[in-house]
Amino acid sequence: MIWRVALCACFIHLLASLAAVEAPAGSPIEQEVEPVDASTTAKPAETPLIPRAVLFDNPDRADVSLSADGKTVGYLAPYNDVLNIWVIPIDELLKNLSTARPVTFLKGRGVMAFVWTYMPGMVIFGQDHDGDENMRLWKLDINKKVLKPEVLADKPGVFASLIRPFDRKHPELIKLALNERDKRFHDHYIVNLVTGKSEIYFNNTVGFKGLVYDNDGRLRLGYREDLTGGNEYMRANWSGDGRQILSWETYRNVSFEDKGITQVAGFSKDNSEIYWYNAEGRDFGVLLVHPFDNPANKTILYTPKKSEIASAFFHPFDYTLLSVTENYERHERYVMNETIRADIELLRTLEDTEIFGISYADLDFDKWFVTFYFDNLPATMYYYDRKTKRADYLFSSKDILLDMVLSRMHPVEVKTRDNLTMLCYISLPVESDPKGTGRPFGPLPMVLSVHGGPSSRDYWGFSPDVQHFTNRGYAVLQCNFRGSSGFGRAFLNAGNGEWAGKMHDDLIDASNWAIQQKIALADKIAIEGGSYGGYAALVGLTFTPDFFACGIDVVGPSNLVTLVETIPSYWAPAYNSFVRKIGGDPRTKAGREFLISRSPLTFANRIKKPLLIAQGANDPRVKRNESDQIVRALKKNDILVTYLVYPDEGHGFRRPENQMSYHALAERFLSNCLGGRFEPTTNETKASSVEVIEVGGLTKDDNDVLILT
Numbered sequence: 001m002i003w004r005v006a007l008c009a010c011f012i013h014l015l016a017s018l019a020a021v022e023a024p025a026g027s028p029i030e031q032e033v034e035p036v037d038a039s040t041t042a043k044p045a046e047t048p049l050i051p052r053a054v055l056f057d058n059p060d061r062a063d064v065s066l067s068a069d070g071k072t073v074g075y076l077a078p079y080n081d082v083l084n085i086w087v088i089p090i091d092e093l094l095k096n097l098s099t100a101r102p103v104t105f106l107k108g109r110g111v112m113a114f115v116w117t118y119m120p121g122m123v124i125f126g127q128d129h130d131g132d133e134n135m136r137l138w139k140l141d142i143n144k145k146v147l148k149p150e151v152l153a154d155k156p157g158v159f160a161s162l163i164r165p166f167d168r169k170h171p172e173l174i175k176l177a178l179n180e181r182d183k184r185f186h187d188h189y190i191v192n193l194v195t196g197k198s199e200i201y202f203n204n205t206v207g208f209k210g211l212v213y214d215n216d217g218r219l220r221l222g223y224r225e226d227l228t229g230g231n232e233y234m235r236a237n238w239s240g241d242g243r244q245i246l247s248w249e250t251y252r253n254v255s256f257e258d259k260g261i262t263q264v265a266g267f268s269k270d271n272s273e274i275y276w277y278n279a280e281g282r283d284f285g286v287l288l289v290h291p292f293d294n295p296a297n298k299t300i301l302y303t304p305k306k307s308e309i310a311s312a313f314f315h316p317f318d319y320t321l322l323s324v325t326e327n328y329e330r331h332e333r334y335v336m337n338e339t340i341r342a343d344i345e346l347l348r349t350l351e352d353t354e355i356f357g358i359s360y361a362d363l364d365f366d367k368w369f370v371t372f373y374f375d376n377l378p379a380t381m382y383y384y385d386r387k388t389k390r391a392d393y394l395f396s397s398k399d400i401l402l403d404m405v406l407s408r409m410h411p412v413e414v415k416t417r418d419n420l421t422m423l424c425y426i427s428l429p430v431e432s433d434p435k436g437t438g439r440p441f442g443p444l445p446m447v448l449s450v451h452g453g454p455s456s457r458d459y460w461g462f463s464p465d466v467q468h469f470t471n472r473g474y475a476v477l478q479c480n481f482r483g484s485s486g487f488g489r490a491f492l493n494a495g496n497g498e499w500a501g502k503m504h505d506d507l508i509d510a511s512n513w514a515i516q517q518k519i520a521l522a523d524k525i526a527i528e529g530g531s532y533g534g535y536a537a538l539v540g541l542t543f544t545p546d547f548f549a550c551g552i553d554v555v556g557p558s559n560l561v562t563l564v565e566t567i568p569s570y571w572a573p574a575y576n577s578f579v580r581k582i583g584g585d586p587r588t589k590a591g592r593e594f595l596i597s598r599s600p601l602t603f604a605n606r607i608k609k610p611l612l613i614a615q616g617a618n619d620p621r622v623k624r625n626e627s628d629q630i631v632r633a634l635k636k637n638d639i640l641v642t643y644l645v646y647p648d649e650g651h652g653f654r655r656p657e658n659q660m661s662y663h664a665l666a667e668r669f670l671s672n673c674l675g676g677r678f679e680p681t682t683n684e685t686k687a688s689s690v691e692v693i694e695v696g697g698l699t700k701d702d703n704d705v706l707i708l709t
Contacts, residue, residue, distance in 0.1 A: 045431065046429075046431050046473075046677075047429070047430045047431055047471065048405070049471065049677060049679055050404055050467070052660060052663050052667070052679055054400055054401065054404065055464040055467055055468050055663075056464055056656075056660060057660075058078040058081075058083055058656055059077075059083075059397045059398050060077060060078075060395070060396070060398050061075045061077050061381075061397055062075065062083065063113065063114070064369055064371070064394075065116060065359055066090070066369060067116045067120075067121070067361065068117070068361060068362040068363045069363050070361030070363065070364035070367040071089060071090055072087055072089055072090065072121070072142070073087065073089075073090055074086065074087045074114065074116065074142075076110075076111060077100075079102040080105060080110075081656060082106060082108065082109065082110030082655070083110035083111055084102050084104040084110060084111055085104045085111055085140075086100045086103065087100065087101060087142050088101070090367070090383075093394065094383065097394075103123075103142045104125065104147075105147075106127065108130075108655065109127055109130070109131075109654050109655060110654075111127060112125075112127050112128065112135075113126055115162065116362070117139075117166060117171065117193065118166050118167075118168060118171030118362070119194075121143035122140070122141055122142075122193060123140050123142060124139050124140075124162060125137070126138075126160075126162075129618075130618050130648040130650065131616050131648070131649045131654065132618045132620055132650055133159065133568075133620045134156070134158060134159050134620075135159055135160050136151075136153060136160060137153045137154070137160050137162065137176065138151055138152060139152050139193055150196070152176065152191060153178060157183070158178055158179060159179050159186070159570055160176055160177070161176070162175075162176060162177075163176065163177055163211075163213065163217075165213065165217060166217065166362075167216065167217040168363075169216070172192055172193050172194045173190055173191070173192060173193070173217075174191050174193060175188055175189065175191070175213075175217065176189050179570050182204075183569035183570060184207075184570060184573060185207060185208070185573065186570070187202065187203050187204050188200075188204070188211065188219075201219075202245070204222075206222060206248060207573065208222035208223060208573070209224055209573030209574055210222070211223075212233075212264050214267045215266075215269070215271055218238075218242075218271070220235070220267075220271075220274075221233050221235060221264065222236070223254075225573060225574060225575070228256050229259075229576040229577035229580045230253060230255045230256045230259060231253070231254040231262075232253050232254075233252045233254065235249050235250075235251040237249060251295070252295060256577060257493050258280055260455065260485060260489065260492045261278070261279035261284075261308060261492075262276065262277060262278050262285065263276070263277050265287060266312075266314055266319060267292075267319065268319055269317075269318050269319045271292070272292055273289050273290065273291055274290065275287065275301075275312070276288055276289070277308075277309055278298075282489075283488040283489050283490055284304040284309070284488050284489075285304070285308055285309065286302065286303050286304070287302040287309055287312055287321070287324060288300045288301060301321055302321075302324045302334070302336065304324075305326065306328040306332070307327060307487055307488070308485070308486050308488060309324055309326060310325045310326055311324070315337075315365065316362060320337060321337060322336060322339070322340050323335050323336055323337070323340065323344070328423060328487075329411035329423060333354075343368075343384070343386055346389060347370055347382075347384065347391065350370075350372070350382060350391055351372040351380060353373065353374050355372065355373045355374075356370050356372045357370070357373070358370055366387050367383075367384075367386075368383070369381060369382070369384075369394075370382045370383075370391070373461050373462065374461070374462055375407075375427075376406040376407060376408050377396075377406065377462065378396045378397040378398045378399075378401045378402065380395075380397075381394045381396070382394060405430050406430070406462075406471075407428060407429065407430055407467060408427065408428075408433075408438075409426075409460055409466065410426050410427070410428075411460060412424050412425070412438070414510050415509070415513075416482070416502075416509050417505060417509055420491065420494065422480055422481060422509075423479075423487065424458075424477060424478060424510055425460060425479075426438055426475065426476070426477055426514070426519060427466045427469075427470050427475070427476040427478075428440050428470060428475050428476075429444070429471070429473050429475070430470070432475075439518070440475065440518075440519060443515070443518050443519060443520055443521045444473070444474060444520060444521060445473065445521055445524035445525070445526075445675060445676060446477055446520035446521070446524065446525045446526070447477070447525075447526050447527075447670070447674075448479075448507060448511055448525060448526065448527045448528070449465065449469070449476055449478050449529060450478075450507065450527065450528070450533035451478065451484070451529065451532070451533055452529065452531030452532045452533050452534075453485070453531070453532050454481075454483050454484070454495060454499070454503065454532040455483055455484065455485045457485050458480055458484075466478070468667070469670075471677075472667060472670065472676040472677045473674075473675075473676035473677050474526075474670070474676050475514070477510060477519075479506065479507060479510040481495070481503050481506035481507055482494040482498065482502060482503055483495015483498065483503055483581075495581070497581075497583030497584075497594075498583070499535070499539075499560065499582055499583060500539045500543055500598040500600075501583075501598065503536075504539050504543060504544070507540070508544060508547065523549060524675070525548055526549055526550045526551065526670055526673055526674055527541075527550075527551045527552075528551065528552035528553075528666075529552075529554070529556070530555055530556065530652060531555055531556060531622065531651065532556070533556065534552075534553035534556020534557075534613075534622075535553070535557050535600070536556070537551035537552055537553040537556060538551065538553050538558055538600035538611075538630065539600055541606075541607045541609055541611055542600040542604065542606050543606075545606045545608050545609065546608075548609060549674060550609050550610040550611065550612075550674075551611050552614075552669065552670075553611065553612070553613045553614070554613075554614045554652070554653075555614070555619055555622045555652060556622065556626070556627075557622050558599065558601040558604075558626050558627065558629055558630035559599045559600075559626060559630075560584070560586075560595035560599045561586045561596060561599065562623075562625060562626065562629070563622065563626060564578070564579060564582065566623050566625070567621070568621065582595070583595070583598065584598075601629050601630050601633060604633035604634055605633070605637045607639050607641075610640070610642075610673055610696075610697065611634075611640075611641045611696075612669045613627050613631065613641060613643045614643075614653075614662055614666075615627040615644070615645050616645075616646050616649030616651060616652065616653065617646065617647045617648075618647075619650045627643065627645075631643045631693065631694055635694070640696050642694060642696030642697055643692070643693040643694035643696070644662065644691070644692060645690070645691045645693050646658050646662075646688070646690055646691070647689055647691060648689050649689075655688075657684070657689075658688045658689060658690065660684045660687070660688065661684045661685050661687070661688030661690045664679075664684040667679065668681060669697070672697065
């Protein structure tokens, strides 16, 4: 699996802002529903077992996008058994998809992401090395007869990222951010795609953790953390000829408590005004605009109704606000500009879901790709022509899933013991809830699946992991515990310093709710997750050792002291906020003692239930030592643990063969613990790179295949 979230929001993503992609609309929160009386209702037969390969193999198509001129479609699809870039002319796509052709031929980890430039036929794509997250970038001209990627950035230990927006006036120029000079900070370079020459644009000796460019690609703001963990935004004062930055001056300060919401949303067409998501004085924040030179003259454009603003959709040419989305239980889109209202209303008639994302050609806003999202179906894509008002169905992300019987995901509100409201999702085996009420015939074994971050969140939608669990016979509960994003400033900050504290209480409260609602069997609840979710699993088995039946930890930290002390160098600019969120600074005696008190490693001798740990050897965020430490402690106390290490992975598992291996072993582990169904293991472990460091419950079958018994 590719774990959904990082441990720190400061992680710089590879190719930010690939396109404007949003998704709206939803239904009311599920009401309390009484369990069905199993004595008076006949239970249907079990649904067919869905093979792991169907759920976790590569998608048929992903990350579909239009070239800047709108003439060519690119997407990721399997080639060499991993994701590579495929292209097809837009006119051919509407006639015969089989004429699409691959233009990259990578093996191993495949293409992680790609983006079209303003140069005709020119794409930029990225890949790291076995999960180390030091992104390498290449350019590729798909119009050449010989398809040979050319290196843009590929130096050992250097994290490269692409800077948006591109310069429409100079399509041959792009900007790259590299932390070559100082691993803590990214310097910005201008690169000529034609000549290959590069020159320094901004030498980040100021110590900014982020930079803000306007629509012309000109640097306007930089921001860095203050000692409290807040953000200090500074304004660049340029020389009269616009060739150099003469000085920096403070522009605005954003408190630690507000920075989770407050950030720049964009600029007006002439760059004289700046848009902000702004949390000052408001729990959900607002979208506002003000003259760049007069921040006090604010105009509020949108005030959210139910949750934080999930995204704002701006016109790519005149930069006017078109729509806003919120995401409480599901995405909801609010049209803010009449020029697209007819388009949005037409799109809402195409599928039995109002949740859709929009991407478009950067230089042709009349050509849209629209992706519809479901909870029990793969994503479905249409091509929409705004001029003719015609929408053509293209394909789904994975066709084989269209014929599968899949579970629904039901949003529910759960109260915590101190009266906060958590938005959670419950998913059930189809045969246990044939009418889709969100309540089973009777209590079931349950998997409590904990998201990472921890300041990410769980969303309504299709999840291979959730479908895997429900198909094997388990209820699945996902909860947005305090500290999750999207639910307001107060809820987000309520998680500060609550790792293994109130954040864990929330998970226990949610599980008890499921027991009280006769959804879960009290003695058959497993806890699993990746990153922070893996930490939560370890906390579950150490801080509440009698509550869960078993746990699965994927790339989760066990020792908060060593976690903080070994963060990647490029996280250093966000250190102050990170230690405030986690609750202690190991450089102080009090902080170190606090972190020790919240570390599962400290209480490893309490573990009495089965535990599976899986780790990527090259993880730069949660180092392998986090798993090694707790495994050593368990061995010292003669506590059985199964420990899997993947030497060619990082913070999660990307290679298809490793995903199959992990899910095969995890599935059998849960079956042994909770009693659900499982698909027999075949050659998945042999085909993968997995190293079994601690056997635990592992053994080999008659065919010399590793299985869990």
